[in-house]
Amino acid sequence: MKKAFSLIALVLLALTSIHPAAAQDKLVLRMTWWGSQNRHDRTIKVVEMYEAAHPNIDIVYEFAGFNDYWTKLTTQAAGNKLPCLIQQDYAYLAEWAKKGLIIPLDDSIKAGLLDVSNIPDPVLAGGRIDGKLYGLNLGINSQSIILDVEAFQKAGVDLPAPNWTWTDFEKIVLQLHDKLGIWGMGPGLSDEQLWKSLYLAYGQWAFSKDGTQIGYTDDKPLVDYFKMIIRIQDAKAAPGPELQPEYDKAGPEGAPIVTRKGAMQYQWSNQVVAVWKASGADRKFQLVPLPRVAGGKSANYVKPSMFFSITSQCETPELANEAAKFINFFTNTAEANDVLFAERGVPVSTKMLEYLKPKLDAPTAETFNFLSLVQKDVSPIPPPDPSGWADIRNNVYLPQFADPVLYKQISPEDGAKTLRDEANRILAKNKK
Numbered sequence: 001m002k003k004a005f006s007l008i009a010l011v012l013l014a015l016t017s018i019h020p021a022a023a024q025d026k027l028v029l030r031m032t033w034w035g036s037q038n039r040h041d042r043t044i045k046v047v048e049m050y051e052a053a054h055p056n057i058d059i060v061y062e063f064a065g066f067n068d069y070w071t072k073l074t075t076q077a078a079g080n081k082l083p084c085l086i087q088q089d090y091a092y093l094a095e096w097a098k099k100g101l102i103i104p105l106d107d108s109i110k111a112g113l114l115d116v117s118n119i120p121d122p123v124l125a126g127g128r129i130d131g132k133l134y135g136l137n138l139g140i141n142s143q144s145i146i147l148d149v150e151a152f153q154k155a156g157v158d159l160p161a162p163n164w165t166w167t168d169f170e171k172i173v174l175q176l177h178d179k180l181g182i183w184g185m186g187p188g189l190s191d192e193q194l195w196k197s198l199y200l201a202y203g204q205w206a207f208s209k210d211g212t213q214i215g216y217t218d219d220k221p222l223v224d225y226f227k228m229i230i231r232i233q234d235a236k237a238a239p240g241p242e243l244q245p246e247y248d249k250a251g252p253e254g255a256p257i258v259t260r261k262g263a264m265q266y267q268w269s270n271q272v273v274a275v276w277k278a279s280g281a282d283r284k285f286q287l288v289p290l291p292r293v294a295g296g297k298s299a300n301y302v303k304p305s306m307f308f309s310i311t312s313q314c315e316t317p318e319l320a321n322e323a324a325k326f327i328n329f330f331t332n333t334a335e336a337n338d339v340l341f342a343e344r345g346v347p348v349s350t351k352m353l354e355y356l357k358p359k360l361d362a363p364t365a366e367t368f369n370f371l372s373l374v375q376k377d378v379s380p381i382p383p384p385d386p387s388g389w390a391d392i393r394n395n396v397y398l399p400q401f402a403d404p405v406l407y408k409q410i411s412p413e414d415g416a417k418t419l420r421d422e423a424n425r426i427l428a429k430n431k432k
Contacts, residue, residue, distance in 0.1 A: 025056065029322050030083035032062040034069035035344075036252045036274040042343055046336045050329055057322060067248065070390065077101055077313070084314035085323040088135045088307040090126060094384035097129040102309040104132040108324035115332055118351040126304040126381060135307025136327050139345020141270045142300050142374045143197060144287040145169075151263035155179035162289050162373060163298075169291040170228055176263045177237035185238040186255060186262035187247045189229045190402040192393055194266065194290070198225055200379050201296035211386025211430045214423055219416040221293065226405050226412040233406070241406040253278045257285075269370050270305040270345035276363035285363075287370035289377075300374050301381045305345030346371050388426040396422040 033043060040063050047059045062083070064072060070092070076082045088096065096102045105127075108114040114136065116124060127135035145160075152159055157175050160168055173184030188194075196206040204216045232238045239247070239256070247254060252274040256262025267275065269287055276285060290299040308327045314320045330336050337352045342364050347353045360368065396419060405415040 026058055027056060027319060027322055028058045028060055029085065029319055029326070030060050030062075031085035031323070031326075032064075032069070032073070032083045033087035034064055034066045035087075036271070036278075038252070038274040038277050039063075039343055042340050045339045046330060049335060049339070050326055057326075059326070065248065065251065074390070080313055082311040082313040084311060084319050085326065086309055086311055087138075088309040090303050090307075091385045091389055093127065093135050093307065093309070094129050095387045095389060096309070097132075097134040098387055100312055102134050103312050103314075103320070104134055105136060105310065105324065105327075106133055108310075108321070109133070111321075113321055113324040114328045118332070118349045120348075120350065123304075123348045126384075127307050129384070135304070135309045136331065137304040137307055137348045138331070139270050139305035139342065139348065140302055140371055141268050141305030141345040142302050142371060142378070143193060143290050144267055144269045144272070144370060145290065146257060146265045146267050146272060146275060147286045147288060148257055148260075148263045149284040149286050151176065151180060151182070151260075155263070159286065160288055160291075162377070164288070164291050165294045166225065166228060166291045167294060170232060173232050173237050173264070174235060177235065180263065182260070183236075183238050183256050183262040184264060185232060186257050186265035187239050187244050188266040189232070189238065190226070190241070190244075190406060191266060192397050192402075194225075195222060195397070196382075197290055197299040197301075198222065198293070200301065200382065201292040201299040203297055203379075205382045207383075207386050207389075207427065209383065211383075211388075212427050214420050214427070219413070219420060222416050222419075223412040226402075226415070229406065230408070230412075241403060268305065269367050269374075270343065272367055272370075273341070273343045273363045276366075281362070285366065287366055289374055298374075298377050298379045300377075301379045302371065302375060303381055304348075342367060386427060387430055391426050392423045396426070 033039070044061070047061060051057055051059055073082065073086065082101065088102065105114060109116055119137070123137055123140065124133065127133050127137055147159060149159070155176050156179065157172060160172060176182070176184035198221055199205055199216045202216070202221065206215055207213070208215045229238070233240050252258060252271065255265060255275060255278070257265040258275060258279045265275070272285060272287060276283060292299045308330065310320050310323045314323065330340070332349055332352065334352070334355055337347060337356060342356060346368055347356060400422060401415040401419040404410045405412050
């Protein structure tokens with residue numbers, strides 16, 4: 001979706017090729033992001049604020065849901081038509097950097113266009129590849145399970161402890177369903193991020209350090225996890241795979257926990273703002289860490305919620321500089337953060353973090369409290385996903401493993417073997 005006046009922007013671009021001086025009057029900066037309607041509304045308002053303060057800049061934007069976003073961006077990259085400024089994800093950062101699709105931000109920092117002086121180095125580190133900063137972290141984030149506190153109270157079920165296990169999880173899901181007649185857990189249990197975090201609790205990761213093969217040796221934890229999902233779905237305590245596309249399309253507004261058809265939901269912590277906004281201010285939600293394997297480590301890690309990156313397909317160096325200035329406005333100004341209000345995660349700037357604390361509403365306060373809790377017991381952040389991850393996710397994990405296993409077309413054991421074999425085939429291309 002583009003701004004209504006994006007056609008004007010295209011005309012300006014055309015005029016620029018005829019009248020070079022016109023470019024100095026109006027620079028057209030293209031940007032894109034993914035997210036919920038809540039994120040779109042907040043981001044658009046910041047864009048409009050920036051344009052009002054910089055009348056020589058016309059920001060033409062597009063946005064989409066997460067899956068559609070990456071499909072479209074990949075197509076644009078192949079056609080050399082990427083927007084100048086893109087929202088980037090930790091899972092894709094290394095691959096895009098190595099393909100030369102995004103450029104380092106270090107020169108923008110040295111030139112004073114982008115100020116990172118109030119951002120702790122460990123927070124910046126997630127955006128570095130081979131010592132260069134390819135993405136500016138937009139928020140601190142971690143995976144969570146959102147609980148509907150009122151549903152737990154109505155069912156007479158105790159809220160889980162921070163170190164709960166998957167065995168505890170299954171028991172609670174079934175109890176909530178039996179007591180309330182709703183789904184104890186909403187959609188998302190087959191999410192590929194849960195596959196990876198499952199092994200993090202064993203001190204392992206989905207991929208080897210060099211990115212050339214699967215990083216764990218035993219498929220049994222993954223097999224057991226998917227057998228648990230099937231048991232929960234068979235008990236009608238969670239929606240089946242046939243409903244997943246519907247919920248993907250509906251976004252937070254149609255989530256079972258929002259419509260009171262589910263008592264728990266898997267979510268990244270920065271998304272609780274959108275869920276809470278869609279549910280109404282009178283709702284009471286609480287975030288808890290991911291369940292872990294019995295006797296295992298934390299399945300959580302603190303990661304950049306997302307980044308802003310500048311693409312190598314930005315039309316001119318001048319536009320790349322303007323993109324850096326916009327990132328700086330987005331990250332470091334009080335007026336932008338008043339609007340954004342930590343929707344993308346806890347602010348990375350310590351100055352903005354302290355500025356927002358006295359103003360926190362219930363959703364944002366819960367997000368801040370959760371991140372504080374998680375950081376007391378958290379696993380180290382794993383490396384960015386290797387080149388080939390998008391291929392594995394789109395062409396192996398979902399269509400050859402998760403979907404056929406949950407539809408009971410193949411066994412979890414056979415699915416896990418296919419995932420290993422096919423992923424190793426793709427990752428082997430990374431061998432030097």
